[in-house]
Amino acid sequence: MAETLEGRVLKALSGFWYVHTPEGMLECRARGKLRFRGLTPLVGDLAKVESLGNGKGSLIDLLPRKNAFVRPAAANLDALVILASAVPPVTDPYLLDRMIAIAELKNCEPILCFHKSDLGRAEELIRTYRSCGFPVAETSAETGEGIPELRRMLAGKLCAFTGNSGVGKSSLLNALSAGLDLETGEISRKLGRGRHTTRHVELFPLGDGIWAADTPGFAAFDAEDVTLELKRRLPELFREFRPYLSECRFPDCAHVRDAGCAVTAAVEAGEIPRSRHESYARLHEELRKVADWSLRD
Ligand SMILES: Nc1nc2c(ncn2[C@@H]2O[C@H](COP(=O)(O)OP(=O)(O)OP(=O)(O)O)[C@@H](O)[C@H]2O)c(=O)[nH]1
Numbered sequence: 001m002a003e004t005l006e007g008r009v010l011k012a013l014s015g016f017w018y019v020h021t022p023e024g025m026l027e028c029r030a031r032g033k034l035r036f037r038g039l040t041p042l043v044g045d046l047a048k049v050e051s052l053g054n055g056k057g058s059l060i061d062l063l064p065r066k067n068a069f070v071r072p073a074a075a076n077l078d079a080l081v082i083l084a085s086a087v088p089p090v091t092d093p094y095l096l097d098r099m100i101a102i103a104e105l106k107n108c109e110p111i112l113c114f115h116k117s118d119l120g121r122a123e124e125l126i127r128t129y130r131s132c133g134f135p136v137a138e139t140s141a142e143t144g145e146g147i148p149e150l151r152r153m154l155a156g157k158l159c160a161f162t163g164n165s166g167v168g169k170s171s172l173l174n175a176l177s178a179g180l181d182l183e184t185g186e187i188s189r190k191l192g193r194g195r196h197t198t199r200h201v202e203l204f205p206l207g208d209g210i211w212a213a214d215t216p217g218f219a220a221f222d223a224e225d226v227t228l229e230l231k232r233r234l235p236e237l238f239r240e241f242r243p244y245l246s247e248c249r250f251p252d253c254a255h256v257r258d259a260g261c262a263v264t265a266a267v268e269a270g271e272i273p274r275s276r277h278e279s280y281a282r283l284h285e286e287l288r289k290v291a292d293w294s295l296r297d
Pocket residue numbers: 115116117118119139140141142143163164165166167168169170171172183184185186187194195196197198199215216217218
């Protein structure tokens with residue numbers, strides 16, 4: 001009888017899953033039963049594996065997940081570190097707000113990280129996200145600014161680093177851990193955007209109980225994480241809206257430009273950042289156009 005072990009999926013590559021177990025790393029294929037249940041193992045999954053010797057194994061089952069993301073493809077995330085930069089490639093706040101809403105939907109703490117602070121500061125965005133109650137870091141892989149603070153925010157957590165290509169995810173992970181040597185890319189000067197240097201998702205131990213996944217950056221946003229639940233729960237996923245949601249005149253208020261809306265009144269009063277409400281309205285409109293039947297539950 002082969003020995004059954006429990007471990008964490010750290011990497012998925014070319015049909016193999018690399019599982020960290022008490023007996024070391026096992027290179028696994030998935031057993032047929034998993035495919036039968038329609039489950040694809042994700043980085044971050046806790047898995048039952050059978051050791052076959054010589055560092056090989058068979059992935060036989062997955063333990064229940066806390067959450068699962070399509071982009072980045074990862075499971076059981078305690079925190080999503082969302083990188084943004086005020087220098088090219090400059091991050092569109094709408095992408096941040098969209099990412100944040102998806103993280104909130106999945107009970108995953110969004111941590112905003114304004115990176116490349118040596119080149120430029122995102123003062124206004126930092127104020128905006130602090131005022132909404134998000135943990136915010138300001139970091140530089142060049143000067144080391146903010147690295148100890150970010151490390152403290154991440155202690156004991158399983159997290160993934162996400163953000164547009166070229167924003168500096170791999171560089172920041174290297175700065176967080178002396179032992180890491182992830183490949184990073186020069187930004188194409190002509191295009192002013194990154195080139196997707198990182199090609200797969202992989203979890204690394206950073207010490208202090210931190211497990212962090214490097215992920216390939218996105219260029220635009222794909223719709224795979226857009227679900228019916230996101231559509232239904234959108235207003236409460238903007239956490240700074242919550243105190244106002246029960247104050248609107250009409251119970252079916254869409255909080256866009258409706259009469260008697262407490263949310264839009266709070267925007268006018270300067271209590272909710274205008275850019276956050278603009279992102280909400282844009283996302284609301286995008287979701288409104290998508291028919292319910294076409295969205296996954
Ligand atoms: N000045 C400065 N440059 C940085 C910093 N962090 C990263 N860079 C540079 O930005 C470029 C892109 O960095 P990467 O770490 O490869 O970016 P990435 O987000 O991993 O990109 P993808 O893997 O394509 O998604 C590289 O040329 C880095 O040297 C920083 O804090 N300051």
